[in-house]
Amino acid sequence: MNSGKATIHDISKALNIDSSTVSRALNNSPRVSSKTKAKILTKAAELGYQRNSLASNLRTNKTNTIGVIVPRISRSFFSSVISGIEETAYKNGYNVIICQSLEDVNREKKIMDNLLSNRVDGVLISISMQTSSYEHLKPFRNHGAPIVFYDRPCNFEGCTSVSIDDFEASFKATEHLISNGCKNIVHFGGPQNIALYKNRKKGYLAALEKYGLEINEIFCFENELSENDGVIMAKEILKMKNVDGIYAANDTSAISALQYLKSKDVKIPEDIAIVGFNNDPISSVIEPSLTTINQPDFEMGRMATNALIDQIKDTSLSVRPIVLKSELIVRSSSKVMP
Amino acid sequence: MNSGKATIHDISKALNIDSSTVSRALNNSPRVSSKTKAKILTKAAELGYQRNSLASNLRTNKTNTIGVIVPRISRSFFSSVISGIEETAYKNGYNVIICQSLEDVNREKKIMDNLLSNRVDGVLISISMQTSSYEHLKPFRNHGAPIVFYDRPCNFEGCTSVSIDDFEASFKATEHLISNGCKNIVHFGGPQNIALYKNRKKGYLAALEKYGLEINEIFCFENELSENDGVIMAKEILKMKNVDGIYAANDTSAISALQYLKSKDVKIPEDIAIVGFNNDPISSVIEPSLTTINQPDFEMGRMATNALIDQIKDTSLSVRPIVLKSELIVRSSSKVMP
Numbered sequence: 001m002n003s004g005k006a007t008i009h010d011i012s013k014a015l016n017i018d019s020s021t022v023s024r025a026l027n028n029s030p031r032v033s034s035k036t037k038a039k040i041l042t043k044a045a046e047l048g049y050q051r052n053s054l055a056s057n058l059r060t061n062k063t064n065t066i067g068v069i070v071p072r073i074s075r076s077f078f079s080s081v082i083s084g085i086e087e088t089a090y091k092n093g094y095n096v097i098i099c100q101s102l103e104d105v106n107r108e109k110k111i112m113d114n115l116l117s118n119r120v121d122g123v124l125i126s127i128s129m130q131t132s133s134y135e136h137l138k139p140f141r142n143h144g145a146p147i148v149f150y151d152r153p154c155n156f157e158g159c160t161s162v163s164i165d166d167f168e169a170s171f172k173a174t175e176h177l178i179s180n181g182c183k184n185i186v187h188f189g190g191p192q193n194i195a196l197y198k199n200r201k202k203g204y205l206a207a208l209e210k211y212g213l214e215i216n217e218i219f220c221f222e223n224e225l226s227e228n229d230g231v232i233m234a235k236e237i238l239k240m241k242n243v244d245g246i247y248a249a250n251d252t253s254a255i256s257a258l259q260y261l262k263s264k265d266v267k268i269p270e271d272i273a274i275v276g277f278n279n280d281p282i283s284s285v286i287e288p289s290l291t292t293i294n295q296p297d298f299e300m301g302r303m304a305t306n307a308l309i310d311q312i313k314d315t316s317l318s319v320r321p322i323v324l325k326s327e328l329i330v331r332s333s334s335k336v337m338p
Numbered sequence: 339m340n341s342g343k344a345t346i347h348d349i350s351k352a353l354n355i356d357s358s359t360v361s362r363a364l365n366n367s368p369r370v371s372s373k374t375k376a377k378i379l380t381k382a383a384e385l386g387y388q389r390n391s392l393a394s395n396l397r398t399n400k401t402n403t404i405g406v407i408v409p410r411i412s413r414s415f416f417s418s419v420i421s422g423i424e425e426t427a428y429k430n431g432y433n434v435i436i437c438q439s440l441e442d443v444n445r446e447k448k449i450m451d452n453l454l455s456n457r458v459d460g461v462l463i464s465i466s467m468q469t470s471s472y473e474h475l476k477p478f479r480n481h482g483a484p485i486v487f488y489d490r491p492c493n494f495e496g497c498t499s500v501s502i503d504d505f506e507a508s509f510k511a512t513e514h515l516i517s518n519g520c521k522n523i524v525h526f527g528g529p530q531n532i533a534l535y536k537n538r539k540k541g542y543l544a545a546l547e548k549y550g551l552e553i554n555e556i557f558c559f560e561n562e563l564s565e566n567d568g569v570i571m572a573k574e575i576l577k578m579k580n581v582d583g584i585y586a587a588n589d590t591s592a593i594s595a596l597q598y599l600k601s602k603d604v605k606i607p608e609d610i611a612i613v614g615f616n617n618d619p620i621s622s623v624i625e626p627s628l629t630t631i632n633q634p635d636f637e638m639g640r641m642a643t644n645a646l647i648d649q650i651k652d653t654s655l656s657v658r659p660i661v662l663k664s665e666l667i668v669r670s671s672s673k674v675m676p
Contacts, residue, residue: 026383034376041379045364045387065452073436074417082411086438090445095452098411098436100424107428114403114433118456286623 006047015043065095066308067120069111071103071128075252077278077297078126081150084301085124092309094121103224105130112136116143122308126151129224132193146311150304152196153321160311160319162304164326166196169293170203172328173275174247176291178211180334182245182273186219188233188253197222200249200277225249230256237272238264244272245334251276251283251292258290258333273334288332295326344385346477347455353381357451358477403433404646405458407449409441409466413590415616415635416464419488422639423462430647432459441562443468450474454481460646464489467562470531484649488642490534491659498649498657500642502664504534507631508541510666511613512585514629516549518672520583520611524557526571526591535560538587538615563587568594575610576602582610583672589614589621589630596628596671611672626670633664 012019025032025040066089070078089096101108108128115123122145134156137147141157153161177185187204190197208215223229230253237243248254254276258268266272268288276283276292283290307319350357363370363378404427408416427434435458439446446466453461460483472494475485479495491499515523525542528535546553561567568591575581586592592614596606604610606626614621614630621628645657
């Protein structure tokens with residue numbers, strides 16, 4: 001009935017009881033009968049009366065809820081990270097709220113607003129591919145609540161990031177293609193405003209450089225690495241004629257490219273060898289099975305959540321970036337069978 | 339960071355009284371003793387509780403947020419439903435909060451408490467496999483907020499369900515195996531307290547009956563249809579020796595059974611034909627590709643969200659169950675190649 005700014009005076013007026021009695025009742029004074037007290041408290045709740053002292057009492061008013069912002073839950077990598085988050089949060093008595101940005105920075109902004117008004121105790125976020133500034137994270141930080149980045153590390157107000165070493169993983173993946181004889185290796189890269197994709201491209205370039213292969217800008221694609229993007233890039237590759245290797249920064253685009261190339265009678269790996277990233281379940285089932293980078297996804301969720309909970313409990317705590325190990329899984333898409 | 343908006347959940351926690359009782363007391367229900375009521379009202383005022391009054395103040399106190407409870411986001415069927423939910427909610431100006439029950443009724447209860455205290459405007463829920471009573475949904479309904487069931491229909495206080503006709507889909511799937519010559523068809527079934535799994539089993543039994551095949555209780559498995567359950571059931575089937583068909587109530591268990599049987603040199607479909615349910619992306623990629631039931635998952639999310647939003651806007655609205663069409667997709671796992 002109003003915006004909740006009811007005062008003692010409003011309660012007094014509504015019940016025709018004098019305001020000092022109302023005040024005593026609200027302070028649970030023994031001088032007010034329990035019948036009158038109940039009447040006053042009922043009216044106070046009804047009118048939305050709010051004690052001022054509560055606003056300053058930060059500690060007791062935790063919601064025990066963690067907000068998770070994820071680009072896309074349908075990606076199996078992210079759903080595994082979330083499993084690690086859920087298990088760790090649940091064990092520690094926290095609820096988890098999951099919100100998808102769908103790689104859209106405007107949605108991400110709305111979600112941050114919503115998580116702030118839902119008073120979650122902290123946020124785990126993997127930023128969207130469109131996110132290049134962090135203004136929308138500031139109001140949350142201004143409330144003293146911690147933010148931890150997972151998978152896609154960010155340099156923002158000393159917040160912790162939990163990720164793998166993307167440079168190193170990409171270097172290994174590209175080196176593997178080179179050691180199998182590939183000389184013209186294309187890179188399916190993500191948006192370069194995201195540190196993760198920048199580092200994956202850097203790792204690819206560093207491997208080419210180390211082995212004296214020419215760096216060719218038209219070999220470096222940049223897009224959102226969707227299924228459809230994979231097909232578009234595969235078509236481009238067929239026009240180029242000399243490509244003999246693909247290193248894709250995710251399995252989604254690698255798999256759709258593989259399927260398209262197969263349908264055009266390209267032999268994989270004989271004509272074009274392919275390496276992906278993420279070890280999606282489908283990568284081991286598809287024929288030929290896909291060589292890829294496996295990340296400790298569940299573990300990443302677990303460690304990010306532990307770091308966040310530590311900081312919720314002690315907001316002065318600063319936690320250093322956590323870097324997890326990844327591994328190259330060699331399968332048929334990059335190995336010529338003897 | 340908390341602005342002092344204590345919730346029913348906070349009161350419930352502080353007093354160790356369950357949140358539905360707190361809700362009743364705040365609504366001045368005669369079902370709560372006046373002693374308990376006074377205790378709750380005192381604590382409410384102390385914590386600065388403010389009536390959300392979804393019931394009494396519908397227009398002004400909306401959060402424009404929809405809560406979604408999903409058994410498991412890693413199942414591709416559910417993540418597609420959620421895509422439909424997100425798109426529809428976003429178009430209509432609603433935020434979406436996703437929570438996983440992980441098929442655990444205790445988590446589901448905690449989530450409902452949490453969504454109530456976050457004052458979401460409505461809830462879309464696919465109940466957990468363990469859920470057999472709906473007590474935990476009542477506090478939310480008592481606030482006059484709508485609940486819509488998707489995928490797993492429930493008979494609860496006239497709430498809308500959006501699903502496919504599971505009986506009919508199962509009948510078609512089983513009939514297909516019979517018409518391909520299968521005589522000893524096993525059913526991988528889910529928990530029979532869930533109407534969806536009950537109807538899938540009924541459809542299977544009805545098809546056997548129609549074609550005069552013997553109904554054998556040991557052919558009817560019942561479990562949570564996980565990957566691991568699929569392997570366990572495949573092992574059981576090999577002991578039975580005479581099984582020539584499997585109709586599984588989800589692709590997850592069908593696929594892991596298929597992989598296990600293949601590893602034991604069982605020829606699929608020649609020795610054992612297999613039909614799954616859900617059309618997971620992996621079902622078209624695996625060899626042999628899996629015959630399955632395709633559900634309009636995105637559409638299911640869209641329709642459930644539209645129904646929910648209609649009811650948020652007009653709580654007096656009653657919406658009839660919505661039943662969507664499904665289709666059998668025949669692939670190699672059930673068809674002997676000519």
